[in-house]
Amino acid sequence: MKLIYQGKTKDVYSLDHNQVLLKFKDDVTGTDGVFDPGANTVGLTIDGAGKSGLKMTKHFFELLKSQGVNSHYVSADIEEVSMVVKEAETFGKGLEVICRYRAVGSFLRRYGAYCEEGQPLDSFVEITIKDDERGDPTISEDALVMLGILNNQDYQTIKELTKTICNAIKVELASKNLELYDIKLEFGRDKATGEIMLIDEISGGNMRVYQDGKYIAPLDLEKIFLG
């Protein structure tokens, strides 16, 4: 297996047949040693973080598969802390698609003049470009189209897919008395078919989840949700 990319929280190895293997690491993003899923730097290493994230990811990708959602997921090996996925082409240098159910985080920091902290939001979707250096700025449909990153049809497809996927995740979490406040997805194009599909991972590190009004940290979330 040839290592083709070292990410902040995953290493990527090439496989045959348009597939790659993602090896989840115990490195988590954060700032000054404090875990922060939204941060762009590796903040610290937590034993078991990779396996915990993979368990969640496997659970959600299999749930979504059962609901007919197209994703890059092929199989997961929890003991090896690895996942086989279909190879994808990103849009531009990569996009992050956020779906918000309550006003917290950067949404509140930007639009606090027009909303209260924790106010319900109507499955609000926004896209940011992956650009650590420029702080992952938000980008509008018009700008995505003008800069040749997405066309209007792809934008609408991704927006609708995001609402469908995040709603399924929200409902699943709610079955354990957990409330999804916001979540970040990534999409790519299947290298073999050209179809838009959900990529990356779906774990505590990509979402804000609360229980009885209290924020649940990613590793605790996995224990509560799958334990």
Added chain:
Amino acid sequence: MKLIYQGKTKDVYSLDHNQVLLKFKDDVTGTDGVFDPGANTVGLTIDGAGKSGLKMTKHFFELLKSQGVNSHYVSADIEEVSMVVKEAETFGKGLEVICRYRAVGSFLRRYGAYCEEGQPLDSFVEITIKDDERGDPTISEDALVMLGILNNQDYQTIKELTKTICNAIKVELASKNLELYDIKLEFGRDKATGEIMLIDEISGGNMRVYQDGKYIAPLDLEKIFLG
């Protein structure tokens, strides 16, 4: 005349018949004593800045009127450095609508991974909310609608009006060998009729203009353009 609002660069007095008087000041926005049209603080006072801005504003509002564009402009008195306008209601706490013809300023700072400095942009329109404390963040159509600031139809109206108005300004500047890179407009609703109209001012302080590849500062622009 009753003073009803003191702005950073204009004072506002109430008049009868749904009209107000705007008194242009010599205070200009900037940071650390350096003039910067995009700044949110009054940086310095320049003798004649108010009169210079009003001359430009009068010229452009009269040009737009001759082209059938609905604005708040009623009349201007250059000697008194004041302008009579129709009273307007802002959208929320006020929006700024930017139209970009070249990639400079905050567009380049955000999307520099996908464009070169000065690259032509296709009359790209984006909206920011007026919120000094939060750095005037950009906001998408979906967010404007969700937060009750604009509805979809008003958004589209403002976007199309912006392109029409800015194109007229661009053509007018080009007649003096001046190139418009980007410009900021404001819109409001006519208190008397409820119609959407162009408000605020149209002067060097709201636009970036170049001549032969060199940036022209607002007061120099007025001299070149009207002198």
